[in-house]
Amino acid sequence: MLIDIEVAAFVGGPRNLKDLLVLMGMFADGRHQWMPSDHATLAAAHSYFREHAPTIADSTIVLAEKALVATVWQPGQASMPLQINDADVRDATEDLSKAAVLVVEDLTNDGHFIRALAKIFEKEAILSALERKWLVIRHSGGERLEIVARADRENFSNIVRVFALLDSDKLTPEQQTKSHKKAQRLAELGIKVHVLEMREAENYVPNQILALCGASRTKSSRKITHLKKLTKEQRAYFDMKHGFGPEDQPARIHEKQIDLYLGLSEQTKNALCGGFGNSILKTFNEHSRTISSKVYDGMTINSVKEVKELLSAIQSIL
Structure with a gap:
C-alpha cells in the first residue's frame, strides 16, 4: 500500500515511536511504500527520528526521498496514498502489519486462477505478496464465503484489507445470482468484492x-x-x-x-x-x-478491462 503519514504524527514526543519504527521497517522491506505528501512532512520526520531514533534517521530520509522522486501518483496505479492521521497511527500500524486476505470459494483452484492472471498481466507485486505471506488466500467452500469474509473483516480496525472473489454462476448475461447479493452485503461492510462477469473462473x-x-x-x-x-x-x-x-x-x-x-x-x-x-x-x-495478455482482447467485449480491474483491486489491499 502507498502510505502518507500526517505531519502531526512526527510532533510531540515519542508516543508514536514504536509504531512509526514498525512502519519504517515495513517500508524498508518493500511491504508498503511511504509517500510523504510534501517536504514539510519529510523534514518533520527527519527531525523526529534524529531526536528519538538517531541510528535510523538518515536511512529513513533516503527512503522517503526516493519515494518522492520515483513514485508520484498517476491514474492507473492501484490506489491513492492512504492517509494515516496522528490519532490512528497505532491502529493503522496493526492493520498494515497483518496479511491482506483474499477470500475465495476454492483455495486450490482459485489460487491457481489468481496466480495465472498475475503472471499473464505481470502483476509481480501480487505474486511476491503471496510468496512472502503478505497476502493469504482463504478457503471458504463457497456457501460459507460470506461468513469467512465477515470474520476476516473483524480482524481489521480502520484499514480493511479483505477482498472477496466470487464466481457469478450466471447462466445468461443478464442473470443476477446469489453471488451478487452476497457481494452487496459484503461491500456494505467495507470489504472489496469482485463477482466474475462470466460464469466461472474456468471461462x-x-x-x-x-x-x-x-x-x-x-x-x-x-x-x-x-x-x-x-x-x-x-x-x-x-x-x-x-x-x-x-x-x-x-x-x-x-x-x-x-x-x-x-x-x-x-x-x-x-x-x-x-x-x-x-x-x-x-x-x-x-x-x-x-x-500473452493479448489473448483476452477477443474473449469478450470487456474481458481485458475486467481482469485488469480485478488485479488492481487485489493489489490495492496489499
Whole structure:
C-alpha cells in the first residue's frame, strides 16, 4: 500500500515511536511504500527520528526521498496514498502489519486462477505478496464465503484489507445470482468484492490451455474445434468443466440457457459433452507464462478491462 503519514504524527514526543519504527521497517522491506505528501512532512520526520531514533534517521530520509522522486501518483496505479492521521497511527500500524486476505470459494483452484492472471498481466507485486505471506488466500467452500469474509473483516480496525472473489454462476448475461447479493452485503461492510462477469473462473481460460486439459489431447483438440463455434456470449456462460452433460449421453441444455444456445448444431452440442475436466485452472497456472495478455482482447467485449480491474483491486489491499 502507498502510505502518507500526517505531519502531526512526527510532533510531540515519542508516543508514536514504536509504531512509526514498525512502519519504517515495513517500508524498508518493500511491504508498503511511504509517500510523504510534501517536504514539510519529510523534514518533520527527519527531525523526529534524529531526536528519538538517531541510528535510523538518515536511512529513513533516503527512503522517503526516493519515494518522492520515483513514485508520484498517476491514474492507473492501484490506489491513492492512504492517509494515516496522528490519532490512528497505532491502529493503522496493526492493520498494515497483518496479511491482506483474499477470500475465495476454492483455495486450490482459485489460487491457481489468481496466480495465472498475475503472471499473464505481470502483476509481480501480487505474486511476491503471496510468496512472502503478505497476502493469504482463504478457503471458504463457497456457501460459507460470506461468513469467512465477515470474520476476516473483524480482524481489521480502520484499514480493511479483505477482498472477496466470487464466481457469478450466471447462466445468461443478464442473470443476477446469489453471488451478487452476497457481494452487496459484503461491500456494505467495507470489504472489496469482485463477482466474475462470466460464469466461472474456468471461462477465463484461453483455448490453447483448454486444449491441454482432459485425459486425451486428441479429444480436447477436437472439442476446441467445436468450442470455437460458440459466440462470445455462449462461451462466457458455458460449463467448461462438464460441458453439456456426460460425454456418453446426448447433450442436455439447462432450461435457462435454451435461448442462449439456440441455433447451435446438435453435432457441436454433443461434441462438447464432458467438457474439459476439473484440472483446468491447475493447467492454466502451470502454463500461464506461455500466455500473452493479448489473448483476452477477443474473449469478450470487456474481458481485458475486467481482469485488469480485478488485479488492481487485489493489489490495492496489499
